[in-house]
Amino acid sequence: MNATNAQVIIVVGAGPAGMAVASSLAKAGHEVIVLNRDIKFGGLAEYGIFPAKLKLRGGLKKQYWDLLQQPNVHYFGNITIGNGNDLTVEDLRGLGAGAIVFSSGAQGTKSIGVEGDSAHGVFHAKDVVFHFNRLPGYGDRPFEMGKHVAIIGVGDVMVDISRWLINYKKVERVTAIARRGPVERKYNPKEIRSVCSNMDLDGIATEFLRIKDRLAAVGQNADDVRKGLTEEFTKCAPKVSDAKMGFQFLASPKRILADGHNQVRGLELEENKLEPKGDDTAAVGLKQYYEFPCDSVVFAVGDKVDPSLGLPYKNGVFVTNPNKTGNDPDDALFQAYDETTNQVIDGVFLAGWARKASEGLVGVAKRDGDWCAEVVSRYLATKVPANVTAVLDTLATLFKARKSDPVDVKGLHVLQSVEKQRQGETDCIGEFKYASTHEMLELVKKGKA
Numbered sequence: 008m009n010a011t012n013a014q015v016i017i018v019v020g021a022g023p024a025g026m027a028v029a030s031s032l033a034k035a036g037h038e039v040i041v042l043n044r045d046i047k048f049g050g051l052a053e054y055g056i057f058p059a060k061l062k063l064r065g066g067l068k069k070q071y072w073d074l075l076q077q078p079n080v081h082y083f084g085n086i087t088i089g090n091g092n093d094l095t096v097e098d099l100r101g102l103g104a105g106a107i108v109f110s111s112g113a114q115g116t117k118s119i120g121v122e123g124d125s126a127h128g129v130f131h132a133k134d135v136v137f138h139f140n141r142l143p144g145y146g147d148r149p150f151e152m153g154k155h156v157a158i159i160g161v162g163d164v165m166v167d168i169s170r171w172l173i174n175y176k177k178v179e180r181v182t183a184i185a186r187r188g189p190v191e192r193k194y195n196p197k198e199i200r201s202v203c204s205n206m207d208l209d210g211i212a213t214e215f216l217r218i219k220d221r222l223a224a225v226g227q228n229a230d231d232v233r234k235g236l237t238e239e240f241t242k243c244a245p246k247v248s249d250a251k252m253g254f255q256f257l258a259s260p261k262r263i264l265a266d267g268h269n270q271v272r273g274l275e276l277e278e279n280k281l282e283p284k285g286d287d288t289a290a291v292g293l294k295q296y297y298e299f300p301c302d303s304v305v306f307a308v309g310d311k312v313d314p315s316l317g318l319p320y321k322n323g324v325f326v327t328n329p330n331k332t333g334n335d336p337d338d339a340l341f342q343a344y345d346e347t348t349n350q351v352i353d354g355v356f357l358a359g360w361a362r363k364a365s366e367g368l369v370g371v372a373k374r375d376g377d378w379c380a381e382v383v384s385r386y387l388a389t390k391v392p393a394n395v396t397a398v399l400d401t402l403a404t405l406f407k408a409r410k411s412d413p414v415d416v417k418g419l420h421v422l423q424s425v426e427k428q429r430q431g432e433t434d435c436i437g438e439f440k441y442a443s444t445h446e447m448l449e450l451v452k453k454g455k456a
């Protein structure tokens with residue numbers, strides 16, 4: 008590709024999906040402009056993945072730095088797209104770029120509508136994860152977690168939060184509450200190693216006794232299932248606290264119980280049974296209720312996208328083209344779609360968790376970004392190239408008019424050099440992280456002066 012047929016693509020969101028889109032299209036010789044809400048790039052690779060996973064995080068960071076050094080990649084952090092934010096979707100569409108990819112992740116909070124969930128001591132997993140990863144706006148706020156924390160959900164996010172509660176907050180007990188049974192647990196067996204030293208094996212045995220008849224009703228042998236679950240408790244990370252971890256299976260939260268100060272004192276749970284559903288099972292409520300004592304509750308049930316971004320939205324996801332194209336990968340899956348006009352939104356695409364909220368690990372988001380880049384390339388093949396200087400000039404004018412404060416790669420370098428000097432200085436888990444956007448912006452200004 009030469010400079011005359013290079014296209015300009017705007018990528019919104021610099022997480023694993025957006026960075027994969029940017030990398031593929033930049034490699035193909037296009038000009039890529041990355042706009043990111045956070046000052047720092049990486050998305051959940053920076054502010055989601057457990058902070059002590061230094062090898063995984065370091066590897067991703069290196070790849071992303073390499074990408075951002077490319078002369079045809081233009082990065083602007085601290086820029087939020089959405090209604091009432093720095094720029095709107097319409098502003099972006101007016102910039103004259105060939106395509107826009109939204110890879111802004113799943114920023115909305117999924118609620119399961121449990122009565123009483125405004126009590127003190129109720130948290131959403133994303134906020135807790137952002138807190139211990141020190142995302143500005145979350146890292147510097149207190150998260151008082153109590154002594155006995157119930158986490159609703161049995162996926163990897165539940166494990167990460169348990170790890171933080173057990174090893175860093177030193178709570179007394181963590182209980183993972185599962186709608187279905189132990190066979191349907193969702194966490195990766197490798198991940199459970201981070202907390203399995205603290206497993207309350209007697210408590211788990213008692214829980215299996217409690218549910219054994221309901222497991223047998225769907226052909227599951229409680230002893231075999233318990234063996235399968237507990238045999239995964241190998242290569243456990245060293246124990247650093249006396250906290251106990253357990254499970255409550257076949258239980259759906261119905262109500263948060265609060266005391267006179269609106270502080271959580273427990274959960275009302277409904278007993279469930281399992282029913283076969285195709286190759287899987289479904290939880291069916293038995294209308295039998297009981298109180299489960301705890302003083303904090305964390306909902307770790309996945310996330311949804313944030314509708315305030317301004318793209319057509321339905322049932323927790325941005326709407327994509329329902330009409331299959333027959334291409335491989337299917338272009339329709341990545342195209343934003345307006346159901347009021349029954350039209351594809353020309354030149355607007357979705358990738359990663361913005362397309363499929365809370366779906367998979369970094370590798371899955373990266374692959375989604377790679378596929379999206381293929382779809383975008385196909386779309387751009389018939390388009391007249393845009394002039395990157397003109398697009399960047401218009402963007403600069405808009406930033407000025409909106410009083411935005413974008414941070415470019417030079418600014419990121421300033422932050423990185425200060426970070427290196429401050430490693431080990433604070434009580435952060437893993438690496439040093441800034442607590443606030445203000446602190447970062449001040450450093451960038453000083454460093455560039």
Ligand SMILES: Cc1cc2nc3c(=O)[nH]c(=O)nc-3n(C[C@H](O)[C@H](O)[C@H](O)COP(=O)(O)OP(=O)(O)OC[C@H]3O[C@@H](n4cnc5c(N)ncnc54)[C@H](O)[C@@H]3O)c2cc1C
Binds near residue numbers: 019063
């Ligand atoms: C708690 C937790 C732990 C995890 N641990 C692991 C792990 O150990 N290993 C693993 O492989 N995977 C892990 N994952 C999964 C992995 O983080 C995701 O698969 C991946 O980050 C999704 O990538 P994404 O680019 O789609 O979204 P994100 O990573 O969420 O990135 C979205 C980006 O968009 C930006 N953005 C958001 N809104 C806007 C806006 N309005 N305007 C502009 N920019 C915006 C954000 O600043 C962010 O940079 C974990 C996920 C969670 C939640």
